[in-house]
Amino acid sequence: MGSLVTLLPLPEVEMLAHFRLHWCLVCLLSSIWLLVFKRKWAWTAVLAAGIHAFPFVAFSMGQGKPVSPFTLFSANVHRPNRSVDKVMAAIKEANPDVIILIETDHWWVEQAHQALTQHYPFECAIPRSDNFGMMVLSRLAGDINHLELGSADIPSIIMRLEHDQKPLTLIATHPLPPISHHTTRLRNQQLDDLAQYVAGIDTPVIVAGDLNTTIFAHSYARLVSNAKLRHAGLGSGTYATWPSYLGxxxxxxxxxxxxxxxxxxxxxxxxxxxSDHLPISVSIGLTNQP
Known part of the structure; x- marks a missing residue:
């Protein structure tokens, strides 16, 4: 039952909240052990496992299907990584209309530009020598610009485009990782600024990237609530992207x-x-269904 403290909206425990699947498995295994040996608290452990499992059940619930969708691909390439062939193979496999690449330095920008610009003529690149460069490439026409959110001096990219004769706004962003109290505060500030910015946009909005938070965290819940967003992967079941070697x-x-x-x-x-991240892709479109 002690694992349920991760459900509290406290910054001190949010790091533990990211590992909801692991807590669920610990509670499940504990409940089996307690039931086999007929120990007290067995059903309490079962209840705790069920509470931890609820987000996975909710995330697997379906949503209305999009009409005339386009495909978006997002990958944190991991700046020191030089396996550009594997990145391009993943892009080819996804066949996306819009590509977001994160942690791009000058080398990555040059490689992506050479390989992709013929088919993705609309481009915005922000190469950096740290881990916060970014690049958006699109074969859908639109205006692409830099966007500053928060106070960490980390760039985001905003693209205003049209799809199926409807205006859309795409924001690609990559907040700091919550590895200390200071970076957690800056990450939260960027996510809060993002929510406020999205709330003021008068077109449908897509937010994508390495957000350095999970669907189990209160920082994520605050973002989607304040910005009135939902995850594009709802109905697809649980997933994981980091660290890549853990699958x-x-x-x-x-x-x-x-x-x-x-x-x-x-x-x-x-x-x-x-990379230390796994890439993701999703088809996105308008729907009249709830």
């Missing part, structure tokens, strides 16, 4: 979020590209 036992920190009346379908986690 499904990792945690989901790469996301695609959409506002009404957008919906997602065919949400997918792609194969390892030698």
């Amino acid at each position: 499904i036992m990792g945690i989901p920190i790469d996301h695609v979020l959409v506002s009404e009346p957008l919906r997602g379908s065919h949400f997918r986690v792609h194969r390892n590209i030698d």
Whole structure:
């Protein structure tokens, strides 16, 4: 039952909240052991496992199907990684209309530009020598610009585009990881600024990237609540993107979020590209369904 403290909206325990699947398994195994040996608290452990499992059940619930969708691909390439062939193979497999690449330095920007610009003529690149460069490439026409959110001096990218004769706004962002009290505060500030910015946009919105938070965290819940967003992967089941070597036992920190009346379908986690993150893709479109 002590694991249920991770449900509290306290910054001191949010790091533990990211590992909801692991807590669920611990409680489940504990309940089996307690039941086999007929110990007290067995059903309490079963209850705790059920509480931890609830977000996975809720995330697997379906949503309305999008009409005339386009595909978005997002990958944190991991700046020191040089396996560009694996990244391009994942992009080819997804066949996206819009590509977001995160942690791009000058080398990555040059490689992506050479390989993709012929088919993705609309481009915005912010190369950096740290882990907060970013690049958006699109074969859908639109205006792409830099966007500053929060006070950490980390760039985001905003793209205003049209799809199926409807205006849309895409925001690609990558807040700081919550590895200390200071970076957690800056991450939360960026996510809060993002929510406020999205709330003021008069078109349907897509937010995508490595958000350095999970669907189990209160920072994520505050973002989707204040910005009125939903995860584009709803109905696809649980997933994990980091660290890549753990596969499904990792945690989901790469996301695609959409506002009404957008919906997602065919949400997918792609194969390892030698990054510490796994890439994701999803088809997005408008829907009249609730």
